[in-house]
Amino acid sequence: MSNAVTIDIQVEQQAAHQVLHINPQGSGGDRALRGTIQIPGDKSISHRSLMLGAIAQGETRIQGLLVGEDPQSTAHCFRAMGVEISPLNSTLVTVQGIGLGNLQEPDRVLDAGNSGTTLRLMLGLLASHPDRLFTVTGDHSLCRRPMGRVVKPLQQMGAMIWGRQGASLAPLAVQGQRLQPLHYHSPVASAQVKSCVLLAGLMTEGETTVTEPALSRDHSERMLRAFGAKLTVDPHSHSVTVQGPTQLQGQSVVVPGDISSAAFWLVAGAIVPGSELLIENVGVNPTRTGILDALMAMGADIQPENQRDVAGEPVADLRVRASALKGCDIGGALIPRLIDEIPVLAVAAALAQGKTVIRDAAELRVKESDRLAVVASQLSKMGATITELPDGLEISGGSSLNGAEVDSYTDHRIAMGFAIAALVAQGKTSIGRAEAASISYPDFVTTLRGICP
Numbered sequence: 001m002s003n004a005v006t007i008d009i010q011v012e013q014q015a016a017h018q019v020l021h022i023n024p025q026g027s028g029g030d031r032a033l034r035g036t037i038q039i040p041g042d043k044s045i046s047h048r049s050l051m052l053g054a055i056a057q058g059e060t061r062i063q064g065l066l067v068g069e070d071p072q073s074t075a076h077c078f079r080a081m082g083v084e085i086s087p088l089n090s091t092l093v094t095v096q097g098i099g100l101g102n103l104q105e106p107d108r109v110l111d112a113g114n115s116g117t118t119l120r121l122m123l124g125l126l127a128s129h130p131d132r133l134f135t136v137t138g139d140h141s142l143c144r145r146p147m148g149r150v151v152k153p154l155q156q157m158g159a160m161i162w163g164r165q166g167a168s169l170a171p172l173a174v175q176g177q178r179l180q181p182l183h184y185h186s187p188v189a190s191a192q193v194k195s196c197v198l199l200a201g202l203m204t205e206g207e208t209t210v211t212e213p214a215l216s217r218d219h220s221e222r223m224l225r226a227f228g229a230k231l232t233v234d235p236h237s238h239s240v241t242v243q244g245p246t247q248l249q250g251q252s253v254v255v256p257g258d259i260s261s262a263a264f265w266l267v268a269g270a271i272v273p274g275s276e277l278l279i280e281n282v283g284v285n286p287t288r289t290g291i292l293d294a295l296m297a298m299g300a301d302i303q304p305e306n307q308r309d310v311a312g313e314p315v316a317d318l319r320v321r322a323s324a325l326k327g328c329d330i331g332g333a334l335i336p337r338l339i340d341e342i343p344v345l346a347v348a349a350a351l352a353q354g355k356t357v358i359r360d361a362a363e364l365r366v367k368e369s370d371r372l373a374v375v376a377s378q379l380s381k382m383g384a385t386i387t388e389l390p391d392g393l394e395i396s397g398g399s400s401l402n403g404a405e406v407d408s409y410t411d412h413r414i415a416m417g418f419a420i421a422a423l424v425a426q427g428k429t430s431i432g433r434a435e436a437a438s439i440s441y442p443d444f445v446t447t448l449r450g451i452c453p
């Protein structure tokens with residue numbers, strides 16, 4: 001009998017949804033993953049390039065933009081406000097900027113779909129456009145996510161916003177105003193909150209400052225500067241100040257690959273015995289590389305190669321080779337640096353020897369799904385020993401996983417995280433509502449097939 005293992009991957013359409021079946025076939029043997037992977041563009045940087053391009057003067061040219069559903073939502077909203085944006089599925093995307101303060105009142109409801117970044121960042125711009133009324137909404141998941149965290153500072157700046165539960169849930173109506181500057185001390189380390197207030201500050205006479213409890217991703221700061229905003233950063237107090245009003249100039253933007261998408265392959269390469277993967281063109285901005293720190297602390301063999309700077313963002317190729325992992329403690333300031341990678345990190349922890357404790361991550365409860373509850377319930381179905389904590393997860397790793405029927409809860413990072421868990425499971429795993437992956441990674445299954453035996 002040969003030792004060959006093949007991993008059978010099938011996508012089954014069931015009415016409006018897809019089920020992703022992953023079935024490692026053949027016993028024992030080598031399941032090793034191999035290949036060179038190109039990942040899609042960074043989602044956070046893609047949104048920002050479209051938005052800043054829209055409100056800048058002149059043309060913005062974007063290479064490497066993520067052609068996922070979330071950036072499509074951003075493009076859709078800004079087109080409805082009079083901005084010309086070329087189709088997103090071309091190598092070079094152009095945005096014809098209309099200049100600061102010139103977004104038009106749309107004659108329809110702006111739909112941010114599943115995208116928290118679209119809705120929260122856009123609210124800062126809408127609230128600061130006087131004499132225009134905007135109505136905004138999103139899908140079922142987005143309409144359950146907290147908007148009070150951005151509505152509150154905007155109201156302190158004088159914004160007029162209405163919605164359910166004291167304007168803390170979409171749909172929302174926004175009557176644009178001339179706003180007052182603010183020094184906002186955010187209770188959460190959130191790049192969406194920070195960016196929303198800074199974008200409102202762009203249109204506002206005076207200095208608008210955001211101070212956050214720990215540093216969140218700084219893509220807005222980098223890109224605002226590159227577009228010509230008057231911006232100062234105090235790294236010691238985690239404060240950013242924008243001096244308004246500032247006119248922005250259209251730029252050429254090169255979007256690096258998304259480390260949050262690379263994370264699936266980093267974990268896959270680390271946990272499937274014998275694997276070696278090279279993931280090219282990964283954005284390694286230090287506010288995003290917590291996943292590398294955590295995996296390396298667990299004993300993962302990850303080598304950055306060819307480190308370089310591309311249009312103001314650090315980039316590297318990452319080589320990962322399988323190795324034995326051990327559990328570790330994850331919390332504090334590391335959390336904002338790997339917030340989106342925790343579902344797939346939990347998969348690595350389930351395979352690692354010993355205990356992994358993730359704390360300070362209550363934010364995961366208000367992502368596209370309640371990621372603490374969903375990871376705990378679905379990973380348990382695969383035989384993992386995992387306990388949900390109020391602000392994290394406790395995972396006792398080291399036992400093998402078995403195939404199971406799990407559900408994505410329409411959350412892209414859950415769908416993809418469980419596809420990685422399926423690679424090391426005994427028997428078939430079926431992931432319900434797996435089409436969610438298209439939010440940030442439309443080619444996920446194609447790439448997965450390409451590296452599997």
Ligand code: S3P
Nearest residue numbers: 044117189190191192193339340
């Ligand atoms: C994002 C910030 C993070 C992250 C999200 C994208 C951004 O959210 O989870 O996927 O582009 O600013 P929070 O700001 O809510 O932490």
